[in-house]
Amino acid sequence: MSDHSAYEEFRSNVRRLAEQKVLPHAAAYDRDMRFPEESLAAFKGLDLVALAFRENVGGQEGDVLAQSIVLEELGRVCATSSLTLMVIWAGLVPIDKYGSEPLREEVIRPAVEGDVVASICLTEPAGGSDLFGLKTRAERRGDEWVLNGQKRWITNATRSDWYTVLVRTGEKSLSLFAVHKDDPGLSFGRREEKMGIKGSPTADVVFEDCCIPGHRLIGEEGKGYAYISESLTWTRVLIAAQALGIAQGALDQALKYTGERHQFGEPISRFQMIRGKIADMATQIEAGRSILYRAASAIDAGEADARSLASMAKLFCSDTAMATTIDALQLHGGSGYVSDFPIERMMRDAKITQIYEGVNEIQRLIIAKQVYAKAEQAA
Ligand SMILES: Cc1cc2nc3c(=O)[nH]c(=O)nc-3n(C[C@H](O)[C@H](O)[C@H](O)COP(=O)(O)OP(=O)(O)OC[C@H]3O[C@@H](n4cnc5c(N)ncnc54)[C@H](O)[C@@H]3O)c2cc1C
Incomplete structure (x- = not known):
């Protein structure tokens, strides 16, 4: 997309889809802990799954800014639906980007239709933050690879068609593989009972002598x-x-x-303390939007600072989500504490954004490293 108005038109289309096709099911996904099938079907209306794939396998090749607008608009009404799409992209894009031609044809070409679900498997029982310490192994046996190990907290597990898995292939080397749901030796742990994003299934993914063909190695x-x-x-x-x-x-x-709420004979929106909270929330969100779009554009432009900007965006926006949902719930009084209003779901959903994709403490380490490096360069 080239200009501001094109992004804004795209945003209104996504917002319309989110409000008409996703929002009506959001409370039920949460209450019944059910996968957002209706949302996945609705994504097809705007080819949203294909947005992140390259054009030569049928994708839309949308930039990171456009992808961010999609997940923002979905997150506004249903965090579970936003997460589901995000993880499909996170699982499949490395295959599109680094996979061989036959693997891309096998996996990505059908995925552009919008029916394929995927997972990204990094975390293990022994740890998530120390990614390089992972223990799941792959060994070459003839033309095949054999995987053994266990991945933890895997989003979309049990519903995915493809699992992109990071494993150890040498003492100091890790490799990426594509595992299909029907591959022998693949199984799942129990479904986790979570605080939020309850429609999104989370479970262990277990590999026991899981045999996959040689061409499923992603890249080198x-x-x-x-x-x-x-x-x-x-x-x-x-x-x-x-x-x-x-x-x-x-x-x-x-x-x-x-x-809408009246107390002391007038809408509570007239009270100054309430207006102060609203002003703070709006200011934080506007600041978050600036840093988010700055980071998205930095990735699109291949800027050297993209990594630390991404961490800043993740840190700031997730802390903003947590603080804003807590304040917004408080403004609902007792009504905020019951499921008749969506705000309690939003508060539960917000918490995970400070944890997954690297806890915010790890984001701070990444940011500080870059800040010190820049200071040394300047000295
Ligand atoms: C609902 C849910 C969905 C998830 N989905 C996926 C998924 O699809 N795929 C996937 O691979 N993973 C997924 N994860 C895993 C997630 O990314 C990890 O939980 C996260 O990275 C943290 O790892 P950990 O749980 O092992 O915590 P730990 O790394 O054990 O951290 C525990 C505490 O120690 C702190 N800590 C750790 N290291 C440091 C440090 N160096 N300095 C300061 N503090 C530190 C952390 O901040 C945290 O407070 C998911 C998790 C959840 C809960």
């Missing part, structure tokens, strides 16, 4: 960590977009409620 052997490091810069921006959407949704709910 030993390059998995480099591929995932690059991918995480992008996915952190996407989580920032999801978080910002949750924050905007919470502000929208607060504006509606405080305009």
Whole structure:
């Protein structure tokens, strides 16, 4: 997309889809812990799954800014739906980007139709933050690879068609593989009972002598960590977009409620303390939007600072989502504490954005490293 008005027109189309086709199911996904099938079907209306894939396999090749707008607008009404799309992209884009031609034809070409679900499998029981410490292994046996190990907290697990898995292929080398749901030796742990994003299934993914054909190695052997490091810069921006959407949704709910609720003979929106909270929320969100779009544009332009900008966006937008949903809930009084209003779901959903795609403490480490490096360069 080239100019501001094209992005804004795109945003209104996504917003219309989100409000008409996703919002009506959001409370039920949460209450019944059910996968957002209706949302996935609705995404086809704007070819949203294809947005992140390259044109030569039928994708839309939308830039990171456009992808962020999508996840922001979905997050505004349903964090589960936003996450589902984001993880499909996170699982499949490394295959599109680094996979061989036959693998891209096998996996990405059908995925552009919008029915394929995917997972990205990095975290293990022993840890998420220390990614390089992972223990799941792959060994070459003839023309095949055999995987053994266990991945934890995997989004879309049990519903995915494809699992993009980071494993150890040498003492100091990690590689990336594409595993299909029907591959022998693949199984799942119990579904986690979570605080929020309850429509999104989360479970362990287990590999026991899981045999896959040789061409499922994504890109080059030993390059998995480099591929995932690059991918995480992008996915952190996407989580920032999801978080910002949750924050905007919470502000929208607060504006509606405080305009309608009367106390002491007038709408509570007239009270100065309430107006002060609304002003703070709106300011934080506007600041978050600036840093989010700055980080998205930095990735699109290939800027050297993209990694730390992505971490700043993830840190700021997720903290904004948490703070804003807590404040918006408070403005609802007792009504905020019950499921008749969407704000309690939003508050529960916001929390995870501070944790996944790298906890915010890890984001701070990345930012500080870049800040010190720049200071040394300047000295
Ligand atoms: C609902 C949900 C969905 C998820 N989806 C996926 C998925 O699809 N795929 C996937 O691979 N993973 C997924 N994850 C995993 C997620 O990315 C990890 O939980 C996260 O990276 C944190 O890892 P951990 O849970 O092992 O925490 P730990 O790394 O054990 O961290 C525990 C605490 O220690 C702190 N800490 C750790 N290291 C440092 C440090 N160096 N300095 C300061 N503090 C530190 C952390 O901030 C945290 O407070 C998901 C998690 C959840 C809960």
